[in-house]
Amino acid sequence: MTLGSARRAGAALVLAGALSPAVVAGSEREAPSLAEALYLGLPGESRVAALVGAASASVPASGFGCRNCHGRDGRGGREGALSAPSIERAVLDRASARRPAYTEAAFGELLRTGRDPGGRLLDSSMPRYVLDPAAVHALWSYLDIRAGIERRRVSADAVVLAFDGRAGADLPAAMARALGADGLILHGRRLRFVSIDEPERLDAIEAFALLFATVRVTEFRDRNIPLLFPLTPLQSRPRPDEVRGMFASRSDQADALLKAAPATARVVVDRSGRSMISDLIASEGRSLVDPSSLTELDGDVIVIGDRETWDQVARLAGPGSRIFGLGSEMAGAFERLASSGAHLVLTDATMASDASAESPARDRFARTAAALIVEAVSLAGRDLTRGGLMRAFDRIRLSRRDWPPIDYARHPATGTRESVIRHIPSRPAPDRRDGRTMSRNEP
Numbered sequence: 522m523t524l525g526s527a528r529r530a531g532a533a534l535v536l537a538g539a540l541s542p543a544v545v546a547g548s549e550r551e552a553p554s555l556a557e558a559l560y561l562g563l564p565g566e567s568r569v570a571a572l573v574g575a576a577s578a579s580v581p582a583s584g585f586g587c588r589n590c591h592g593r594d595g596r597g598g599r600e601g602a603l604s605a606p607s608i609e610r611a612v613l614d615r616a617s618a619r620r621p622a623y624t625e626a627a628f629g630e631l632l633r634t635g636r637d638p639g640g641r642l643l644d645s646s647m648p649r650y651v652l653d654p655a656a657v658h659a660l661w662s663y664l665d666i667r668a669g670i671e672r673r674r675v676s677a678d679a680v681v682l683a684f685d686g687r688a689g690a691d692l693p694a695a696m697a698r699a700l701g702a703d704g705l706i707l708h709g710r711r712l713r714f715v716s717i718d719e720p721e722r723l724d725a726i727e728a729f730a731l732l733f734a735t736v737r738v739t740e741f742r743d744r745n746i747p748l749l750f751p752l753t754p755l756q757s758r759p760r761p762d763e764v765r766g767m768f769a770s771r772s773d774q775a776d777a778l779l780k781a782a783p784a785t786a787r788v789v790v791d792r793s794g795r796s797m798i799s800d801l802i803a804s805e806g807r808s809l810v811d812p813s814s815l816t817e818l819d820g821d822v823i824v825i826g827d828r829e830t831w832d833q834v835a836r837l838a839g840p841g842s843r844i845f846g847l848g849s850e851m852a853g854a855f856e857r858l859a860s861s862g863a864h865l866v867l868t869d870a871t872m873a874s875d876a877s878a879e880s881p882a883r884d885r886f887a888r889t890a891a892a893l894i895v896e897a898v899s900l901a902g903r904d905l906t907r908g909g910l911m912r913a914f915d916r917i918r919l920s921r922r923d924w925p926p927i928d929y930a931r932h933p934a935t936g937t938r939e940s941v942i943r944h945i946p947s948r949p950a951p952d953r954r955d956g957r958t959m960s961r962n963e964p
């Protein structure tokens with residue numbers, strides 16, 4: 522492997538890795554109102570109890586936010602066998618074939634007792650809530666506000682999408698090339714893009730959705746702006762009405778790595794990795810090594826961890842070691858590792874198994890994102906809400922030669938579980954051919 526080809530291999534990974542997610546989303550955010558917390562089912566919301574199921578078990582309402590069943594835009598939806606109607610204010614304010622119009626008092630009655638304005642007792646799949654009149658009032662008003670939040674930054678002739686400015690200017694440029702110079706008009710609206718410099722101030726972002734987020738997705742709680750195609754792999758299973766990614770998740774990649782590594786390999790894992798892979802490791806009977814107790818690195822070692830852990834590994838790596846890691850995590854230490862003489866084995870979530878590595882990963886990523894956005898906005902229809910856009914992804918299947926196949930119906934938050942395993946043989950061997958090999962990993 523030549524230095525040049527090692528660089529190229531490294532550069533392909535930089536998509537995610539070089540953008541170290543130092544930013545914590547929403548750290549300066551105000552506490553949500555009770556109504557918003559109830560609607561969204563925010564964790565920690567214990568001011569209100571929900572009575573759930575036929576036996577009316579009392580549980581904190583945080584697990585039973587309205588949007589879980591009625592959708593983030595309140596338009597209703599299906600959750601498994603369950604079908605929840607629309608609770609948009611405009612709909613509740615009108616009589617339907619099934620019931621008279623709701624008033625605030627009738628809405629409160631329904632939430633407390635399950636009886637609708639026509640006197641029908643609703644199915645027990647709709648929880649009952651222990652609410653005082655002030656809370657009912659707040660929630661009733663919030664349903665009205667919610668419709669506006671869900672349509673913010675959509676006008677009659679445009680929809681505004683934001684790029685995370687920290688992701689680099691090349692991604693928007695590649696996307697613009699893919700969309701055509703004049704941008705695109707869908708359902709009579711032009712897609713407009715703006716670049717945002719402080720992506721962590723999500724509440725203040727004046728856009729419909731944030732693309733290419735560098736914010737730390739593991740801690741992300743969208744309240745009104747969803748993330749599309751964040752640049753780091755998702756940790757586990759974020760809500761698909763908040764985030765739609767384009768990489769195999771961190772745990773799926775770890776899974777692929779464990780399959781590729783010999784059973785005798787040691788597993789070096791820090792706290793950030795431990796929570797994610799402990800089940801997997803336990804089921805395989807492998808033993809874990811804490812990075813702080815690491816003194817040498819001979820033989821096969823699987824590393825799952827953050828930047829600090831990789832720094833430690835890079836210090837100890839040498840010609841005798843073969844190091845397995847997630848491409849996105851290894852990227853920051855890649856040059857040091859490659860020049861230590863270690864053999865590297867890494868996941869690459871940016872490549873379809875049959876793609877050539879020649880086209881830069883960031884170009885392929887941006888092109889694929891452009892195709893997904895166009896598809897989702899088209900499917901979401903003329904009356905565009907954030908909920909409608911996020912639901913539209915479930916109908917998208919995209920198979921391109923230069924990206925792992927995307928299917929959000931099967932893999933709602935990430936679209937894919939696929940990553941390829943790449944081998945970067947140890948240097949120095951100045952004239953050896955690029956020894957990269959790949960194996961398919963589709964669970």
Ligand code: HEC
Binds near residue numbers: 650
């Ligand atoms: C676990 C799922 C679930 C959650 C959580 C949930 N609902 Fe429902 N909701 C339903 C289902 C299912 C129905 C329809 C039941 C039926 O028709 O018998 C329903 C019906 C309703 C109706 C009646 C609509 C009509 O046209 O009569 C309203 C209003 C409503 N829900 C409001 C809320 C609010 C407000 C919240 C949050 C505080 C909430 N729901 C949380 C499942 C849920």
